[in-house]
Amino acid sequence: MILKPSLQDFRIIGYYLGKIIIGLAVLMLLPLLIGLIRREFNPCLDYCVGIEVALIIGMLLKKICYTEADLNWMEGMIVVALAWVVAMFFSAIPLWLSGHWQSFLDVCFETMSGFATTGLTMVQDLDHLAYAHNFWRHLIMFVGGQGIVIIALSLFVKGASGAFKMYVGEARDEKILPNVIHTSRFIWLVSLVFLVMGTLALGIAGLLGGMKPFNAFFHGACIFMAAFDTGGFAPQSQSVLYYHSGLYEVITMVVMILGAINFKLHYHLWNGHPREIVRNIETRTLFVTILLTFALTGFGLWQARIYPQAMVMFRKGFYQLISGHTGTGFQTVYASQFLGDWNDLALVGVICAMALGGAACSTTGAIKMIRIGIIAKALMQDIKKIILPERALVMKKYHHIKDVFLNDSMARTALSITLAYILLYGLGAIIGILYGYPFLSSLFESTSAAGNVGLSCGITQASMPAGLKITYIVQMWAGRLEFMSVLTLAGFLVSTVRGK
Amino acid sequence: MMLPARAHILMFCCAALTVAGAMFAQPCRGQVVSPGTLVSGAKEFDGKEVVVEGEVIGDVMVRGPYAWVNVLDAGVAIGAWVPVAQTRDIVATGSYRAQGDRVRIAGVFHRVCPEHGGDMDIHAQACTKVAAGAARRRAVDQEKKKLALRLSGIVVLLWIFSRLKNR
Numbered sequence: 001m002i003l004k005p006s007l008q009d010f011r012i013i014g015y016y017l018g019k020i021i022i023g024l025a026v027l028m029l030l031p032l033l034i035g036l037i038r039r040e041f042n043p044c045l046d047y048c049v050g051i052e053v054a055l056i057i058g059m060l061l062k063k064i065c066y067t068e069a070d071l072n073w074m075e076g077m078i079v080v081a082l083a084w085v086v087a088m089f090f091s092a093i094p095l096w097l098s099g100h101w102q103s104f105l106d107v108c109f110e111t112m113s114g115f116a117t118t119g120l121t122m123v124q125d126l127d128h129l130a131y132a133h134n135f136w137r138h139l140i141m142f143v144g145g146q147g148i149v150i151i152a153l154s155l156f157v158k159g160a161s162g163a164f165k166m167y168v169g170e171a172r173d174e175k176i177l178p179n180v181i182h183t184s185r186f187i188w189l190v191s192l193v194f195l196v197m198g199t200l201a202l203g204i205a206g207l208l209g210g211m212k213p214f215n216a217f218f219h220g221a222c223i224f225m226a227a228f229d230t231g232g233f234a235p236q237s238q239s240v241l242y243y244h245s246g247l248y249e250v251i252t253m254v255v256m257i258l259g260a261i262n263f264k265l266h267y268h269l270w271n272g273h274p275r276e277i278v279r280n281i282e283t284r285t286l287f288v289t290i291l292l293t294f295a296l297t298g299f300g301l302w303q304a305r306i307y308p309q310a311m312v313m314f315r316k317g318f319y320q321l322i323s324g325h326t327g328t329g330f331q332t333v334y335a336s337q338f339l340g341d342w343n344d345l346a347l348v349g350v351i352c353a354m355a356l357g358g359a360a361c362s363t364t365g366a367i368k369m370i371r372i373g374i375i376a377k378a379l380m381q382d383i384k385k386i387i388l389p390e391r392a393l394v395m396k397k398y399h400h401i402k403d404v405f406l407n408d409s410m411a412r413t414a415l416s417i418t419l420a421y422i423l424l425y426g427l428g429a430i431i432g433i434l435y436g437y438p439f440l441s442s443l444f445e446s447t448s449a450a451g452n453v454g455l456s457c458g459i460t461q462a463s464m465p466a467g468l469k470i471t472y473i474v475q476m477w478a479g480r481l482e483f484m485s486v487l488t489l490a491g492f493l494v495s496t497v498r499g500k
Numbered sequence: 501m502m503l504p505a506r507a508h509i510l511m512f513c514c515a516a517l518t519v520a521g522a523m524f525a526q527p528c529r530g531q532v533v534s535p536g537t538l539v540s541g542a543k544e545f546d547g548k549e550v551v552v553e554g555e556v557i558g559d560v561m562v563r564g565p566y567a568w569v570n571v572l573d574a575g576v577a578i579g580a581w582v583p584v585a586q587t588r589d590i591v592a593t594g595s596y597r598a599q600g601d602r603v604r605i606a607g608v609f610h611r612v613c614p615e616h617g618g619d620m621d622i623h624a625q626a627c628t629k630v631a632a633g634a635a636r637r638r639a640v641d642q643e644k645k646k647l648a649l650r651l652s653g654i655v656v657l658l659w660i661f662s663r664l665k666n667r
Binding site: 038040041042045046048049052053055056059060063097124125127128129130131209210211212215236237238241242243244246249306307308309312313315316332333334336337340341 | 539540542543557558559560561562563567568570572575576577578579594595596597611612614616617618619620621638640641644645647648651652654655658659662
């Protein structure tokens with residue numbers, strides 16, 4: 001028998017959503033400030049409207065649904081799943097008022113792409129977009145990379161037990177510190193310290209590259225937020241190609257890799273344990289998968305004979321591959337070059353890299369290195385079991401901060417999530433094919449959306465069918481939250497309708 | 501049967517026009533193409549002399565004796581490597597507050613530029629301003645202003661209501 005959710009369930013969910021919406025309103029003060037500094041008065045009004053709408057709805061929800069009860073597992077998961085949907089709608093309001101998007105669906109696509117750190121974009125005339133709006137696009141990426149709920153946890157949530165349920169719902173099942181609120185604050189501390197360092201490095205690179213001082217540091221901050229949060233938005237329509245700078249490419253590559261590393265690993269590095277980076281299963285797997293996928297891409301590019309010099313081929317191929325593997329989506333080639341100049345093998349290398357992703361508890365999406373590592377270890381364990389005598393006891397362990405013995409349950413969980421991602425990539429590709437796009441480009445774009453990458457071979461644009469836009473929005477959302485909270489929400493909706 | 505002289509002249513003109521048309525149909529020196537055409541037809545234009553017209557966007561990034569000028573037309577932008585001396589006329593660059601100068605750049609198009617890490621770019625031989633840009637005067641949107649004021653009233657009322665309830 002399916003139980004119908006109680007009124008109390010709805011009240012708790014509404015109350016926490018109200019808090020998160022008010023949090024979004026507070027966040028919108030930052031682009032408003034940028035607008036005031038740059039004297040962009042119409043964008044300032046856009047943010048005033050956005051803030052006010054969010055405050056009204058947030059305050060009403062908090063008032064109507066007021067409760068002191070703590071979240072249970074189901075409510076925590078649903079709050080997280082819905083938080084991403086309401087964040088998409090409310091953060092879209094100021095952008096929609098700017099007139100740079102063709103429809104509200106396009107703006108929702110943009111904001112979900114931002115929060116999910118995907119980087120696929122629908123903006124029109126980006127090169128004339130206001131600083132305030134450009135900053136907001138990148139800020140939502142920064143917030144989404146850390147996790148929308150992480151902000152709420154850091155600022156608004158008092159009860160540690162409810163906080164942990166929301167933390168897990170946002171696809172972060174690893175606590176860095178014993179208390180989840182302290183963990184959230186540590187994640188923000190790391191991100192803010194790197195933000196200052198990254199902005200300085202990219203700002204100086206911009207100055208050396210001939211940019212005006214304000215633009216150099218503004219672009220530096222935006223590009224850092226998009227790179228560290230493995231997002232991929234850029235302030236100009238040419239993405240990183242706009243800067244025509246090898247130094248910029250090197251710095252962004254370093255930042256992308258930093259963003260793809262587990263925050264737990266950051267914690268150990270900060271505490272003076274550099275050996276952990278060499279021993280950790282995630283970094284080892286990342287190293288191996290980068291080598292393997294680049295072997296495919298590199299061989300494909302060599303076959304295609306598009307790049308006359310090895311160094312040029314490495315620079316273009318490796319940059320797009322790292323951008324894809326870390327789930328960032330920065331491009332130093334035009335979208336049409338993927339299909340026009342690169343051959344199928346090179347594209348398959350990038351698709352595989354996009355599908356794999358970075359580390360768990362990082363800012364990346366997709367399958368993630370810990371799962372790939374566990375599956376590889378489990379496979380080796382099974383092969384050993386077959387080869388060795390039946391009586392032999394085969395134990396396999398891996399190192400992730402500490403030594404962990406591999407068991408069947410771990411392997412099954414890793415395999416089921418991996419399978420869910422592969423299904424999600426395939427489903428999006430089939431829908432793309434149904435809309436008349438070729439197989440490889442449909443698979444490329446679908447993997448990019450579901451893996452929260454943002455590389456595009458040209459399908460994503462304002463003129464694409466609305467059904468495909470909605471498909472990609474759902475893929476970005478489900479892919480970022482790693483299914484569990486989205487499936488819980490689906491179960492909750494079913495029980496609301498059919499429960500007794 | 502002999503054709504009249506007028507018919508001969510007509511046929512000659514037609515033939516001349518056909519040859520001229522065929523010549524101009526090839527991507528060659530002097531033909532103005534958009535950045536979008538260059539990007540989508542990169543193979544065809546690779547290594548050829550082209551002329552691009554568009555709005556200068558972002559910053560003119562000076563690097564020694566040359567500068568990067570990014571030129572936008574019909575939603576697609578491309579970088580041009582221009583001698584600094586030829587960028588002196590560029591005053592306004594495209595942004596939220598300004599429509600950038602419109603320039604005509606003649607140069608060699610590279611699908612994969614070996615000098616610049618494989619970027620798709622144009623090495624300019626000449627860069628001339630064809631139209632001056634201008635500041636974009638954006639009047640405050642009165643409808644938005646009214647909406648913001650009305651909503652702020654509701655926010656204040658809700659806040660007062662919540663404070664009273666709490667007491």
